[in-house]
Amino acid sequence: xxxxxxxxxxxxxxxxxxxxxxxxxxxxxxxxxxxxxxxxxxxxxxxxxxxxxxxxxxxxxxxxxxxxxxxxxxxxxxxxxxxxxxxxxxxxxxxxxxxxxxxxxxxxxxxxxxxxxxxxxxxxxxxxxxxxxxxxxxxxxxxxxxxxxxxxxxxxxxxxxxxxxxxxxxxxxxxxxxxxxxxxxxxxxxxxxxxxxxxxxxxxxxxxxxxxxxxxxxxxxxxxxxxxxxxxxxxxxxxxxxxxxxxxxxxxxxxxxxxxxxxxxxxxxxxxxxxxxxxxxx
Amino acid sequence: xxxxxxxxxxxxxxxxxxxxxxxxxxxxxxxxxxxxxxxxxxxxxxxxxxxxxxxxxxxxxxxxxxxxxxxxxxxxxxxxxxxxxxxxxxxxxxxxxxxxxxxxxxxxxxxxxxxxxxxxxxxxxxxxxxxxxxxxxxxxxxxxxxxxxxxxxxxxxxxxxxxxxxxxxxxxxxxxxxxxxxxxxxxxxxxxxxxxxxxxxxxxxxxxxxx
Amino acid sequence: xxxxxxxxxxxxxxxxxxxxxxxxxxxxxxxxxxxxxxxxxxxxxxxxxxxxxxxxxxxxxxxxxxxxxxxxxxxxxxxxxxxxxxxxxxxxxxxxxxxxxxxxxxxxxxxxxxxxxxxxxxxxxxxxxxxxxxxxxxxxxxxxxxxxxxxxxxxxxxxxxxxxxxxxxxxxxxxxxxxxxxxxxxxxxxxxxxxxxxxxxxxxxxxxxxxxxxxxxxxxxxxxxxxxxxxxxxxxxxxx
Numbered sequence: 107x108x109x110x111x112x113x114x115x116x117x118x119x120x121x122x123x124x125x126x127x128x129x130x131x132x133x134x135x136x137x138x139x140x141x142x143x144x145x146x147x148x149x150x151x152x153x154x155x156x157x158x159x160x161x162x163x164x165x166x167x168x169x170x171x172x173x174x175x176x177x178x179x180x181x182x183x184x185x186x187x188x189x190x191x192x193x194x195x196x197x198x199x200x201x202x203x204x205x206x207x208x209x210x211x212x213x214x215x216x217x218x219x220x221x222x223x224x225x226x227x228x229x230x231x232x233x234x235x236x237x238x239x240x241x242x243x244x245x246x247x248x249x250x251x252x253x254x255x256x257x258x259x260x261x262x263x264x265x266x267x268x269x270x271x272x273x274x275x276x277x278x279x280x281x282x283x284x285x286x287x288x289x290x291x292x293x294x295x296x297x298x299x300x301x302x303x304x305x306x307x308x309x310x311x312x313x314x315x316x317x318x319x320x321x322x323x324x325x326x327x328x329x330x331x332x333x334x335x336x337x338x339x340x341x342x343x344x345x346x347x348x349x350x351x352x353x354x355x356x357x358x359x360x361x362x363x364x365x366x367x368x369x370x371x372x373x374x375x376x377x378x379x380x381x382x383x384x385x386x387x388x
Numbered sequence: 389x390x391x392x393x394x395x396x397x398x399x400x401x402x403x404x405x406x407x408x409x410x411x412x413x414x415x416x417x418x419x420x421x422x423x424x425x426x427x428x429x430x431x432x433x434x435x436x437x438x439x440x441x442x443x444x445x446x447x448x449x450x451x452x453x454x455x456x457x458x459x460x461x462x463x464x465x466x467x468x469x470x471x472x473x474x475x476x477x478x479x480x481x482x483x484x485x486x487x488x489x490x491x492x493x494x495x496x497x498x499x500x501x502x503x504x505x506x507x508x509x510x511x512x513x514x515x516x517x518x519x520x521x522x523x524x525x526x527x528x529x530x531x532x533x534x535x536x537x538x539x540x541x542x543x544x545x546x547x548x549x550x551x552x553x554x555x556x557x558x559x560x561x562x563x564x565x566x567x568x569x570x571x572x573x574x575x576x577x578x579x580x581x582x583x584x585x586x587x588x589x590x591x592x593x594x595x596x597x598x599x
Numbered sequence: 600x601x602x603x604x605x606x607x608x609x610x611x612x613x614x615x616x617x618x619x620x621x622x623x624x625x626x627x628x629x630x631x632x633x634x635x636x637x638x639x640x641x642x643x644x645x646x647x648x649x650x651x652x653x654x655x656x657x658x659x660x661x662x663x664x665x666x667x668x669x670x671x672x673x674x675x676x677x678x679x680x681x682x683x684x685x686x687x688x689x690x691x692x693x694x695x696x697x698x699x700x701x702x703x704x705x706x707x708x709x710x711x712x713x714x715x716x717x718x719x720x721x722x723x724x725x726x727x728x729x730x731x732x733x734x735x736x737x738x739x740x741x742x743x744x745x746x747x748x749x750x751x752x753x754x755x756x757x758x759x760x761x762x763x764x765x766x767x768x769x770x771x772x773x774x775x776x777x778x779x780x781x782x783x784x785x786x787x788x789x790x791x792x793x794x795x796x797x798x799x800x801x802x803x804x805x806x807x808x809x810x811x812x813x814x815x816x817x818x819x820x821x822x823x824x825x826x827x828x829x830x831x832x833x834x835x836x837x838x839x
Contacts, residue, residue: 175799403706431678472647535787
């Protein structure tokens with residue numbers, strides 16, 4: 107068997123081992139590669155910066171544990187950005203979830219960041235967490251017309267919404283100025299657009315896993331989606347724009363090395379393929 | 389077969405009509421229906437438990453292949469359901485320490501890892517199958533490699549033009565493909581909805597269960 | 600200070616992470632165990648949230664008037680019909696509940712899908728400026744989109760022998776190239792997602808902040824244990 111044939115029949119476990127090495131090495135020994143800022147993360151940052159004062163913002167945790175490694179860093183960065191400006195800009199932030207694991211994922215965030223201590227925001231006045239809303243698209247439609255009916259009590263303290271000043275003037279989708287959905291799939295943007303954007307004109311920005319990014323392109327081009335934060339690389343760029351490097355930045359060297367591995371393997375695979383084809387032809 | 393079709397048609401029209409005609413009574417009925425339906429949906433809570441119980445219960449009963457794992461599955465399913473049962477007076481519910489322990493230390497690592505394992509398979513596939521065998525494959529290969537490289541700061545910091553190339557692929561062929569597929573799919577969805585409304589499409593009523 | 604429970608939690612999480620990754624070596628009991636526990640816990644997880652919702656809705660909303668109470672009870676009765684799917688005799692009743700869900704779902708989507716996924720996209724297509732003064736690249740890109748979208752649509756419309764003759768044969772070829780270039784983007788972003796997930800888990804295994812630092816030791820010990828058992832199973836027991 108020639109070396110070309112051997113190369114094409116290599117045991118897949120060697121490739122898996124290479125993947126481990128290419129990911130673990132830069133995590134052990136960070137390379138500190140420079141990170142150019144892409145247009146998506148810049149647009150996301152600028153969009154949040156430009157949210158008008160006194161806006162009511164929904165942050166929807168539309169993902170579960172399966173999307174957590176990729177989406178959690180952008181959730182932390184976005185919440186930091188929102189809470190940090192919350193008092194000065196008088197934003198009202200409502201956190202909810204259409205994925206039933208969303209509230210517990212947000213619990214993880216709250217176990218690492220105490221918004222009251224770090225940003226001086228008051229629960230129930232500046233922000234509130236409503237928890238899980240069931241029913242996917244129908245749940246979104248129901249929430250749009252009657253937020254108090256769908257989530258009569260909050261998630262964190264389990265008290266009626268009437269006890270929270272933040273909710274006094276927020277009853278329907280008409281009272282909401284922006285939805286930030288961080289999502290992995292269905293229910294996600296298409297459902298949101300059908301139930302909140304088209305009937306009520308609520309603008310959307312979406313942070314999503316890389317797999318969902320190509321599907322977002324038509325919505326971005328048509329203006330139905332105002333900004334998109336696509337995957338971990340863009341999350342890292344966003345963390346740098348916030349001058350607050352976190353988990354995403356810590357993972358970017360590993361992203362670089364793993365992607366280098368994929369490119370090398372594609373290259374080697376094709377060289378071996380064409381070389382062996384040339385040999386067969388001759 | 390006729391009763392479910394009538395119910396489907398009624399429920400569909402109850403949501404569609406008030407969107408286009410301003411009739412307060414129907415509008416209110418439509419909103420109530422949406423909220424009421426969520427109760428019905430939530431009542432399906434044990435369908436998954438029973439389905440899984442049936443499959444694995446049979447395996448345990450027959451001592452089928454890997455039946456001890458089925459026992460483990462049943463134990464964890466029941467344990468998670470009981471611990472999370474919303475009876476706070478008994479120390480249960482989704483805010484109790486045991487439920488959170490199981491979420492943070494079992495469900496969370498398992499869920500995250502289960503999908504991450506595909507990284508290895510896609511790498512192996514990239515090596516073995518991602519070949520420029522013809523022009524179509526060459527197009528996927530070139531645009532795919534550019535996008536892979538553009539997502540890695542290692543490449544974009546030394547070859548900044550990759551970002552422009554990736555943006556073009558995203559904005560032009562990717563948007564065009566997505567838009568074409570989306571318009572086609574929307575037409576398909578509307579056609580399917582009309583077929584269901586008219587009672588022509590009945591496949592969904594089989595519901596995957598026994599008949 | 601890490602409590603004993605937190606430590607047990609970290610070791611448990613590391614074990615389950617590595618048990619799933621052990622599948623990379625080959626099918627094995629560690630993976631089977633983790634896979635079955637995942638299925639069980641996932642299904643059990645939802646029970647808490649669904650029941651909590653039903654209770655909250657009753658207490659805070661549906662018990663407030665006689666009519667609402669009646670509606671709630673009817674919803675529960677229809678909900679019970681979900682379970683008729685497990686019987687042959689009453690399977691027909693399960694269809695009633697299914698029809699409510701499907702009908703309402705279709706109605707919800709149908710009323711706006713024509714705007715969000717059809718008309719808005721067509722309007723965006725119609726708004727494309729084929730000539731953008733001072734920006735040749737943008738003009739070229741817009742012209743390409745203007746040609747590519749109808750080609751992709753026609754590709755799906757005309758199937759069978761209609762594609763063999765001109766002009767459809769050219770349109771088909773152009774649409775295929777367009778879609779292949781688009782699918783390249785999908786491949787690139789899929790690689791990013793899958794590796795992001797892996798990197799997230801690797802950060803956990805190495806105890807990189809804010810993950811618990813105790814995970815790193817657990818990673819070494821459990822990885823070594825699992826690897827030894829897998830090698831032993833392959834090399835010792837097979838030979839005897």
